[in-house]
Amino acid sequence: MPNIEFQRVDKRYDDKVDRYVFKGLDLHIRKGEFTVLVGPSGCGKSTLLRMIAGLEAISGGELLFDGRRVNELSPVQRGVAMVFQNYALYAHMTVHDNIGFGLKIAKVPRAERERLILEAARQLQLEELLQRKPTQLSGGQRQRVAIGRAIVREPRAFLFDEPLSNLDANLRGQMRAEIAQLHRRYGITTVYVTHDQVEAMTLADRIVVLSRNGLEQFGTPDELFDTPGNVFVAGFMGSHRMNLVPVDETHDALLTMLTGRGTAHWAAAGVGTVGARPEHVEVQAGAGARIELVERLGAESLVHFELPGVALRLTALSDDRSLAPDQRRQVRIPDAAMHCFDRQGQRCQP
Numbered sequence: 001m002p003n004i005e006f007q008r009v010d011k012r013y014d015d016k017v018d019r020y021v022f023k024g025l026d027l028h029i030r031k032g033e034f035t036v037l038v039g040p041s042g043c044g045k046s047t048l049l050r051m052i053a054g055l056e057a058i059s060g061g062e063l064l065f066d067g068r069r070v071n072e073l074s075p076v077q078r079g080v081a082m083v084f085q086n087y088a089l090y091a092h093m094t095v096h097d098n099i100g101f102g103l104k105i106a107k108v109p110r111a112e113r114e115r116l117i118l119e120a121a122r123q124l125q126l127e128e129l130l131q132r133k134p135t136q137l138s139g140g141q142r143q144r145v146a147i148g149r150a151i152v153r154e155p156r157a158f159l160f161d162e163p164l165s166n167l168d169a170n171l172r173g174q175m176r177a178e179i180a181q182l183h184r185r186y187g188i189t190t191v192y193v194t195h196d197q198v199e200a201m202t203l204a205d206r207i208v209v210l211s212r213n214g215l216e217q218f219g220t221p222d223e224l225f226d227t228p229g230n231v232f233v234a235g236f237m238g239s240h241r242m243n244l245v246p247v248d249e250t251h252d253a254l255l256t257m258l259t260g261r262g263t264a265h266w267a268a269a270g271v272g273t274v275g276a277r278p279e280h281v282e283v284q285a286g287a288g289a290r291i292e293l294v295e296r297l298g299a300e301s302l303v304h305f306e307l308p309g310v311a312l313r314l315t316a317l318s319d320d321r322s323l324a325p326d327q328r329r330q331v332r333i334p335d336a337a338m339h340c341f342d343r344q345g346q347r348c349q350p
């Protein structure tokens with residue numbers, strides 16, 4: 001179970017093109033932790049996983065497992081297991097043979113092989129399905145077989161690339177809980193790519209936020225939610241996107257309504273953007289912003305406000321069921337819930 005360390009790692013796919021997916025990446029993934037990678041499509045999440053797995057060469061810098069350089073080691077020598085979104089099961093083989101395939105290739109003796117297959121099948125509730133073929137399984141069952149195939153090899157690390165994105169919402173929730181339990185039971189260092197905010201927040205010990213510019217922030221789910229380090233992370237993390245109001249003349253009236261202080265105050269304090277999560281925006285009686293749309297989420301609603309003369313829409317989460325389009329309300333951000341970012345977009349404390 002290694003800790004995995006990127007030291008000044010560069011990655012580009014074409015050494016004739018000066019376009020890097022990663023440039024000088026430093027990242028330390030801790031032993032036994034569940035690390036989740038998030039970021040917009042094309043930012044390099046799969047590339048990062050494949051570099052760990054040894055499926056993708058590194059253009060510069062060092063990758064270390066437990067302090068030992070692994071740049072030149074093959075995927076087999078690295079001993080990590082990867083589970084893909086499309087499962088990549090062998091269609092002509094039974095569940096039993098799919099799970100045992102890697103062991104057979106590795107020439108593990110038959111008795112030991114059987115023991116490992118049955119143990120994995122028991123852990124993953126696949127015992128009844130061992131003689132079926134992949135086409136006779138549901139999506140969730142197939143995903144479990146793919147996980148089983150990885151587990152029996154007793155990998156030093158588990159790599160998941162959006163493993164649940166093909167499943168319907170119900171099953172996704174169920175598999176999410178199973179993966180969390182699996183990690184608790186085996187304690188294997190896990191790196192997991194997802195674009196699902198709930199998966200990221202619930203599964204992760206630590207989250208890596210990537211953008212086209214590389215590493216944006218690395219921290220616990222609470223750290224990212226409570227103290228996003230920059231505007232990108234603030235806007236990216238969270239089930240409901242954070243409201244981000246640029247500090248400029250067009251937003252003077254809005255800033256005054258929201259914070260009690262106008263553009264001049266915030267600009268003088270070096271603030272370039274004021275942010276607030278919809279969860280923390282207070283909706284109060286009084287004429288102010290017009291409600292444009294109310295999205296019912298069940299216990300709560302996401303209320304969209306339109307603001308005169310401003311293109312920006314503001315959202316607030318509210319449990320007040322009487323709110324309806326065309327009503328007017330005051331919206332406020334309590335000081336404690338305010339996020340401030342300087343003109344470079346970095347978190348600041350005015």
Ligand SMILES: Nc1ncnc2c1ncn2[C@@H]1O[C@H](COP(=O)(O)OP(=O)(O)O)[C@@H](O)[C@H]1O
Nearest residue numbers: 013014021039040041042043044045046047048
């Ligand atoms: N085999 C490849 N050859 C050339 N460019 C690639 C290859 N794979 C990925 N890329 C490029 O690298 C960048 C990162 O891709 P990827 O790691 O797949 O992103 P993500 O998984 O975050 O969506 C993208 O710009 C993508 O087009």
Ligand SMILES: [Mg+2]
Nearest residue numbers: 045046047161
């Ligand atoms: Mg990808």
